[in-house]
Amino acid sequence: MTPISEEEVLLLHRYVCEGIADPKRLMLLYYVAERPRNVSELTELLDVAQPTVSHHLRILRERGLVDSVRDGTSIFYSLSDPRILQAIEILRAYVADLMTGRASVVNKA
Amino acid sequence: MTPISEEEVLLLHRYVCEGIADPKRLMLLYYVAERPRNVSELTELLDVAQPTVSHHLRILRERGLVDSVRDGTSIFYSLSDPRILQAIEILRAYVADLMTGRASVVNKA
DNA sequence: TCTATATATTCAAATATATTGATGCTTCAC
DNA sequence: GTGAAGCATCAATATATTTGAATATATAGA
Numbered sequence: 001m002t003p004i005s006e007e008e009v010l011l012l013h014r015y016v017c018e019g020i021a022d023p024k025r026l027m028l029l030y031y032v033a034e035r036p037r038n039v040s041e042l043t044e045l046l047d048v049a050q051p052t053v054s055h056h057l058r059i060l061r062e063r064g065l066v067d068s069v070r071d072g073t074s075i076f077y078s079l080s081d082p083r084i085l086q087a088i089e090i091l092r093a094y095v096a097d098l099m100t101g102r103a104s105v106v107n108k109a
Numbered sequence: 110m111t112p113i114s115e116e117e118v119l120l121l122h123r124y125v126c127e128g129i130a131d132p133k134r135l136m137l138l139y140y141v142a143e144r145p146r147n148v149s150e151l152t153e154l155l156d157v158a159q160p161t162v163s164h165h166l167r168i169l170r171e172r173g174l175v176d177s178v179r180d181g182t183s184i185f186y187s188l189s190d191p192r193i194l195q196a197i198e199i200l201r202a203y204v205a206d207l208m209t210g211r212a213s214v215v216n217k218a
Numbered sequence: 219t220c221t222a223t224a225t226a227t228t229c230a231a232a233t234a235t236a237t238t239g240a241t242g243c244t245t246c247a248c
Numbered sequence: 249g250t251g252a253a254g255c256a257t258c259a260a261t262a263t264a265t266t267t268g269a270a271t272a273t274a275t276a277g278a
Contacts, residue, residue, distance in 0.1 A: 001194065004139050004201070006132075013132040015207060016200045021130035022236080023115075023122040030113050039255055049238050054256055056236090064207055073245050073254045081212055083203045085110065090196040091125045092113065098124060098173060103190055131266080148225055158268050163226055165266090182224040182275045 019063045020088065024048065025056045028077075032066055033085050036076040128172040129197065133157065134165050137186075141175055142194050145185040 004012075020026055024046055031037055031045055039057065043050045057077055060066040065084055066077045079085060097103035113121075129135055133155055140146055140154055152162045166186055169175040176189045188194060206212035 001139075001142065001198070003143075004136075006136065008201070008204075009132050009135045009139070011208065012197070012201055012204050013130075013135060015204050017126075017129050017131075017135065020126050021122075022126075023118050024236090026118045026122060026126065027113075027115065030110075030118070033110065034112075040253090050255075051239080051257080052237055055238095058256080064212075070245085070255095073252090075255065081203055083199050087196040087199040087203075088121070089110070090192050090199070092117070092121055094190055094192045094196075095117075095121050095124050099120065103173075133266090149223095159225075160227080160269080161267055164268095167226080179225095179275085182222095184225060 015063045016065070016084070019060055019065050020084075022056065024052070025060060026088070028053075028056055028060060029065065029079060029085060029088070032077045033079040036069070036078040038071075038074040038076050040074070042077070124172045125174070125193070128169055128174050129193075131165065131168075133161070134169060135197070137162075137165055137169060138174065138188060138194060138197070141186045142188040145178070145187040147180075147183040147185050149183070151186070 020029065027046060028042060031042060037045075039050065039053055042057070043053045046053055057066065057068075061068055061077075064080055067080045069076050069078075094103060129138065136155060137151060140151060146154075148159065148162055148166065151166070152159045155162055166175065166177075170177055170186075173189055174193055175186045178185050178187075203212060
């Protein structure tokens with residue numbers, strides 16, 4: 001493990017961690033990872049007001065986590081890099097283990 | 110990629126994403142991943158007030174991201190599960206590519 | 219027990235974030 | 249050009265987070 005600098009941590013935080021730090025945005029990442037989806041579709045899926053979805057999509061877009069492509073009046077969002085969800089999936093597995101007691105608790109018994 | 114449920118996303122957020130959503134906490138995770146470290150040491154390394162470090166450590170501890178062991182008057186913190194940093198390292202590599210223009214921008218040219 | 223050291227907690231202030239109704243902008247069909 | 253659809257931005261509010269000074273708690277040694 002290469003030591004990390006404070007500047008690198010700040011970039012990591014600004015470009016990724018901040019982006020995935022909201023449940024709605026996590027859901028958005030999973031949804032657009034399946035296939036490109038437009039805002040209307042994502043608004044229905046998330047069950048929040050449309051401006052809320054646009055707000056979260058903007059945060060993801062500004063950080064480069066998702067790409068957007070206009071098609072007529074719709075704008076389709078997609079995941080920009082598979083590593084983003086790859087990392088999240090590792091954390092997801094970790095949490096799943098946590099919930100079934102296989103991580104951190106049992107390992108210390 | 111197995112579809113994720115809203116409940117699973119909430120757990121993922123509460124137990125991990127929220128925990129790594131602050132630069133100071135990211136630094137803490139890297140520091141305690143190297144070796145167990147006590148609060149005094151971490152306070153010097155982070156260059157913030159001791160209560161601030163305790164606060165961040167509590168957030169990490171409550172989520173199970175770090176373990177703590179008392180030794181005399183000191184309390185040593187360590188990383189609870191290697192997968193946490195494994196995932197972060199993937200994101201770190203992604204950000205490094207972003208910064209050198211190898212990710213997301215170039216791939217779309 | 220008294221004192222010093224190490225860590226945690228409380229509390230308040232400052233800052234940041236999430237949410238949504240109202241509104242503006244863009245695109246397309248007619 | 250007009251109207252409608254889709255999305256973004258604005259403005260206002262509510263909520264959450266970060267921070268550190270002051271204080272409390274816990275351990276060890278004398």
